[in-house]
Amino acid sequence: MKPRFLLREALRLADGSRRLIRRALDRGFKVRAKSDKSPVTDADLAVERFLRRELSRRFPDHGILGEEFPERNPGAEYQWILDPIDGTLSFTRGIPLFGTLIALQRRGQPLVGVIDHPALGERCWAAAGLGAFRNGRRVILKDLPPGARVEREVLAACDRAQFSRVGREKVFDRLSRSLPHLRVYSDCFGHTLAMSGAVGAMVDYGIKIWDIAASQVIIPEAGGRFEIVERLGEAYNTVLGKPRAVSWLLKRL
Amino acid sequence: MKPRFLLREALRLADGSRRLIRRALDRGFKVRAKSDKSPVTDADLAVERFLRRELSRRFPDHGILGEEFPERNPGAEYQWILDPIDGTLSFTRGIPLFGTLIALQRRGQPLVGVIDHPALGERCWAAAGLGAFRNGRRVILKDLPPGARVEREVLAACDRAQFSRVGREKVFDRLSRSLPHLRVYSDCFGHTLAMSGAVGAMVDYGIKIWDIAASQVIIPEAGGRFEIVERLGEAYNTVLGKPRAVSWLLKRL
Numbered sequence: 001m002k003p004r005f006l007l008r009e010a011l012r013l014a015d016g017s018r019r020l021i022r023r024a025l026d027r028g029f030k031v032r033a034k035s036d037k038s039p040v041t042d043a044d045l046a047v048e049r050f051l052r053r054e055l056s057r058r059f060p061d062h063g064i065l066g067e068e069f070p071e072r073n074p075g076a077e078y079q080w081i082l083d084p085i086d087g088t089l090s091f092t093r094g095i096p097l098f099g100t101l102i103a104l105q106r107r108g109q110p111l112v113g114v115i116d117h118p119a120l121g122e123r124c125w126a127a128a129g130l131g132a133f134r135n136g137r138r139v140i141l142k143d144l145p146p147g148a149r150v151e152r153e154v155l156a157a158c159d160r161a162q163f164s165r166v167g168r169e170k171v172f173d174r175l176s177r178s179l180p181h182l183r184v185y186s187d188c189f190g191h192t193l194a195m196s197g198a199v200g201a202m203v204d205y206g207i208k209i210w211d212i213a214a215s216q217v218i219i220p221e222a223g224g225r226f227e228i229v230e231r232l233g234e235a236y237n238t239v240l241g242k243p244r245a246v247s248w249l250l251k252r253l
Numbered sequence: 254m255k256p257r258f259l260l261r262e263a264l265r266l267a268d269g270s271r272r273l274i275r276r277a278l279d280r281g282f283k284v285r286a287k288s289d290k291s292p293v294t295d296a297d298l299a300v301e302r303f304l305r306r307e308l309s310r311r312f313p314d315h316g317i318l319g320e321e322f323p324e325r326n327p328g329a330e331y332q333w334i335l336d337p338i339d340g341t342l343s344f345t346r347g348i349p350l351f352g353t354l355i356a357l358q359r360r361g362q363p364l365v366g367v368i369d370h371p372a373l374g375e376r377c378w379a380a381a382g383l384g385a386f387r388n389g390r391r392v393i394l395k396d397l398p399p400g401a402r403v404e405r406e407v408l409a410a411c412d413r414a415q416f417s418r419v420g421r422e423k424v425f426d427r428l429s430r431s432l433p434h435l436r437v438y439s440d441c442f443g444h445t446l447a448m449s450g451a452v453g454a455m456v457d458y459g460i461k462i463w464d465i466a467a468s469q470v471i472i473p474e475a476g477g478r479f480e481i482v483e484r485l486g487e488a489y490n491t492v493l494g495k496p497r498a499v500s501w502l503l504k505r506l
Contacts, residue, residue, distance in 0.1 A: 198347045
């Protein structure tokens, strides 16, 4: 199947998930705590159900791995990887920085990725070989010049709580103290900023496969670098952004 | 002059500044460094010029204090306090969380405040005695219950760099380590979240008079508490949000 066709399908899915999420924001939704105490809403469930139903109808042989429901067709050549609402805590509190993550891998290789921010009206996406886009505009990251003083760049990290989840809070504290322009962005919003060069790079720790799969296509297609620093069980510790900023950070983590 | 009338004028100004900022985002703008090395754009200047021109025409006797130009009528009974773009760095980088701050004081007392986020399409405002609003909906903050474990709440702080400006980086480090759900928000976006209860409270350090004047009306009108912890020269260190969360934080700063 052609990446262009699969990308179009993924974008169509994101149109649908955005509609559902906006409707939930207008009409309200119920929140409950999951077994790990993180919140889930009936909107998370409704969006993932919608995505699964559409995908199963269009691509009955494909696999689906999503945050909220059991895996489907685990051995399949094509695997869709879904997070209906990344940043549910933000979603429940009226903080508009959450997003929907839709990714497709073929034989484990990143093929298509979409990050959609329904409340911001922002979206970025990419497909292997077809480039990366933010709100319809092609994004080509300009790397830092050789020898650039990376510590003077605006760099980003996820919340300290994410570092804590994988016992790496000292990494946050060290970054915080040594990078005068470090900013903190929760969830996939930091990836959107890194893919478009708004920040030089982001250090994002303690995230799951559905939080990285879209960016694993989008960041390299934008001319950036996506690196997994380590994997601890189901959690990935990552660095993503402009190649020289990522290299510089990797040496310091 | 009636608060309702003055609020309407402030909201009309925010409509105008939003148009100018959106146009600058569409068409592009020039950035240069100010003497303190922070960035300023021709959009910052154009917006403040617009606000000053409108105010001088409508209220020739009023004072105006703005970030980018000299003070006007410093002794006047009514003082408008303006920050055309709070978060210029975000604005220049495509990070949609910056905002325009418009406030009015009468004899030093907060009377009207508006925080407008042009790229988010969000706005909050208040006038003394008339309540606080976010996007047209009345906001009435629900305080934490007595005895609530405030350290379990989602609380916010500004960037560590802001604490550094006033030599208080250790306050950030302490908050970071002791509050498992601390989030970091730059500029006035954190105030918007605190006014609507999206976070329990925000600790915002190293900010200027034009960064606090709008919130000094909005937060109390929403049922919250706005406190100045200390003033160091032109910089204010503040805590704002739900009353019990603010009290709890004040004891620990």
